Amino acid sequence: MKAKVEDSSRPPLREIRVIIGGISIGQSSKSRKTYLKVVQNVQLLGRSLRTRGADEQAITFMDEDAERVHHPHDDAIVITLLIAEYTTRRVLVDNGSSADILYYPAFQQMRLGRDQLRPVNSPLVGLGGMKVQPVGTITLLVVVGAYPQQITKKVNFLVVDCSLSYNAIIGRPTLNSWKVVTSTYHLSVKFPTEYGVGQVQGDQLAA
Template sequence: MTRVDNPIIGISEEDVRCLHHPHDDALVVSVLIRDYNTHQVLIDNGSSTDILYYLAFQQMKIDREQLVSTNALLVSFRGTNVFPLSAVTLPVKVGDYPQQITKDVTFLVVDCSSAYNAILGRPTLYSWKVVTSTYHLMIKFLTDYGVGELHGD
């Protein structure tokens, strides 16, 4: 593979060719979290943290020894306080070879109901140099081999 220096991330009308408009869908994707194909992952530019819901954690059959205690406090949409059970750092892979990235993500593990299995927030999106587009229902990101992309489900 040839390494690409200084790729430019561009999003165009061509990127929406398969979408039905108008829409107001959330940007929900599938990613690989620790070798587990995880569906219903919300890409949330408004979230100040990355969240893994406890049910998804249990389904991944991860050893509880990997959980690290945390004193973080989250505020829900309803304004109520949510105390994470713990934190866990897991590898997350996005994109298709060779335009893919794998990075360790520290998730707060939360035991409450949700339509999602995980939320990727600003810390991860920033570290991956992600460009998000809810209009296009996709993210694009820089890799060593060009621009990778991930489309909403």
């Protein structure tokens, strides 16, 4: 006898929402309210007002993209970027970070002076609730990908003086700016460029 199939039309008991908190660096209360109205409008319309280019490229991941990755794994995507003309290894790609972070030891190795830092008042709040006050913020030129499928853009980094395994973290502000698509399974990131889809493979050993 077949097991009785539960009625899927039965209403749920309650709704469990996501955990949220903190504010994005540099956002005032007024700008957040304006942004909220725009998002609500997009939800109502069912589409964004962003114009879609006719030459937009489809970004896909194939089985071949995972051939050089050991499976199963739960490794993070750790890549190498060119930051301020320095080859910078151990850069974490973090979709969960609302900021782009450069750790102070890497900042020092780039021979950048503290006088180049701009002050910032908003602390970073980690998952454990611990607050870290950034040393400052700095705008640096970053290159991702290999020529000619590469992107060169300025990134606003928060410089943080604390001990961590990474030299930098690339978060949502830059990932969205680059239109990056990430795949943790493939340990890879892909992004559109004028010369086709660019790709950076994560370093599984570093991860």
